[in-house]
Amino acid sequence: MALRSLIAQISRQEDINFLLTNRIPRQLLTRFMGWFSRIEHPWVCRLSIGLWRLFAPLDLSEAKKSEFRSLHECFTRELREGARPVDDDPGVLVSPCDAIIGAHGAIEDATLFQAKGFPYALKDLVHDAELVSRYRDGYYVTLRLTSSMYHRFHAPYDCEIDRVTYISGDTWNVNPIALRRIEELFCKNERAVLRTRLSRGDHIIALVPVAAVLVASIRLHFLDVLLHLKYRGPNVIPCRASFRKGDEIGWFQHGSTIIVLAPEGFVLCPQWEPGAIIRMGQGLLRIP
Template identity: 60%
Template sequence: MKLQALRDRLLLQEDLNFLLTNRVPRALLTRAMGWYSGLRSPWLAALSIRVWRLFTDLDLGEAKQQRFNSLQECFTRELKPGARPIEPDPALLASPCDAIVGACGAVQGTQVFQAKGFPYTLQELFGGGPEAAHWAEHYRDGSYVTLRLTSAMYHRFHAPHALRLDEVTYIAGDTWNVNPIALQRIERLFCRNERALLPCTLQVPGEPVLMLVPVAAILVASLKLHALGTLLHPRYRGPDRIATDARHAKGDEMGWFQHGSTIIVFAPRGFTLCEGVTTGRRVRMGQRLMRLPG
């Protein structure tokens, strides 16, 4: 009876979490959060951070600055030099961000999982159409890893290897929460949310192409890429495909989320996850993530 009562309590908490973070006007709340976090007021930022710390494990000990003019400055904070050593082995990909590892492993044909029992197809994630079909085939039977950034984490992401970013594809969408509770309830959630496709050509023999897919979520639907001169967000009305010519060394900063979200990394057949990269594990930007073929 005690075990059943504990299960009922946990389910009740999950139901409440789901209702409070999903069955709400998501787009309106996301815009409101963007406006609020951008207000330039040091005392308001300090007060907001104090409240934020009551609900998260926010740690600013590694932050380059300790005083912020806005909440957004805290969200997108830089770290002190050397706070994230980069894996030096050229045979390994480094994690592009601090994160909790979600679903990961081998791509099954062109199907992957957001959570146990909740599959989605690469073609749908990549937006549908001939171009999406091309990329889906490119990662057939490859490897993937889902990296979820919590609100308290370092929100900047970096190049997992020396690479060239040739284009960015922006896909408008919803802003469902991407926490584990929502991933176990909303089918094809990543395929519904706002996201971007970043095909990255690695600067190694054969020039394999990784695909980084930053996915937005409630309260966080703005993506800043250094390769672009514009901010990607729900009210963006520019071209869906944007040509770039950005080259990054391994560990170079590529951009940031305004709050926190998810990055899914796809690699072609032959890449494998490094030992210890498993669901639920915390990784830091720069730590080993995948091994290159050969």
């Protein structure tokens, strides 16, 4: 009876969490949060960060500075030099961000999974027939950033980004509860597909930053536009931006998800499993 009661309690908590984060005017709340987070007032900033710490394990000890002008500046904080050592093994693709490792594994023909029993189609995620063909039977890893994590993302290898596909969409929460209840969630949310050519083996991987509620804004340093709810295109943005392993590419305004897509032959480094916390710069995938 005690076990049943505990299961029922957990289920109720999940229902409340799902209701509070998804059954709301998501886009309106996201726009409001974007405005509010940029208010530069010391008391507003301190109170907001204090409230944030009540609900999340926010650790600012690694931040480059200790005082912030706004909540937005805290969200998008830089880290101290050396806070994220980058694995220099040439056979390893490193994690582009701090994250919790979510669903991962072989792409089954052209099908991925956001959670057990919740498949989604690669073509619906990337909207690019060439990439679908390239990653058929390949490998994927889902990296989920929580609100308190470091929100900037970096190059996983020496590489060149030659195309960005921006796909406007919704702002569903991407927490585990929503992933178990909303079918094809990643294919519904706003996202960008970064086509990335590695310097080794001419491999092409894709980084897919997915926005979410309170988060629908993606900044890429090499583009002169902020990708967010009001930006409608062009959907395909040609570019030519080179990076060294560990170089910063951009950031989320809050926290969300990055899906890494790789061709057949790439495999997850053996020390990782779903639920593990990985830091930017740690080895993520072995390169064939």
